[in-house]
Amino acid sequence: MGVRLVHNLTHPSDLVIDLAVGPQLARAVIAARRRSHVHAPRQAGWGREAATLIVTGWPVADTSPAEFFLHCRASLVPGGCVAVLLPHGDVIAPGDVVIAAKRAGLAYLQHIVAADRPPRPGQQTQLDIHTDVLILTRSATETRGG
Incomplete structure (x- = not known):
């Protein structure tokens, strides 16, 4: 999933802020x-340079969702994205994340469901869903007031 996020949402030399746990x-x-740049989500100041992609786990400790997404928006280039990794099972979390992100000026772009193994042709396979990934974006055409 990390490879797809990086290749699909960034270009060579773009900055990625990694707030996710693990390598x-x-x-x-x-x-x-x-x-x-690898950072802890609660760390203030993720650097002076704006990123094209921020990847984070959820929930974020020690900060409110609104504060977190405001910080993300301020750290993104116009058109940049935030990928939020949600553990599967909480049916309310995706909606709560999207609402908090919208209040901070980010827009919902895409919901990706990552499974632990692909289905096999000719076999009925029950997929154990591993994680949900919400992609949020900072508008590339926003005006100063909006």
Whole structure:
């Protein structure tokens, strides 16, 4: 999933802010020859340079969702994206995330469902859904007032 996020949402030399737990995204960033900053979500000041992609787990500790998404929006280039990794099972979380992001000026772009194994042709397979990924974006055409 990290490889797809990095390749689909960034270009070479774009900055990726990694707030996720684990080395998976870092490996994808290195393989795609992107630049990254690894931070804790509650850390103030994720750097002076705006990022094209911010990837984070959910929920975020020690900050409100509204504050977190305001910080994300301020750290994104226009047209940049935030990928929020949600553990599967909480049917309310995606809606809560989208509402908090919209209040901070981010727009809902896409919902990706990542499964632990692909279905096999000719076999009825029950997919164990591993995680939901919500993609939110900062408008590339926003005006100062909006």
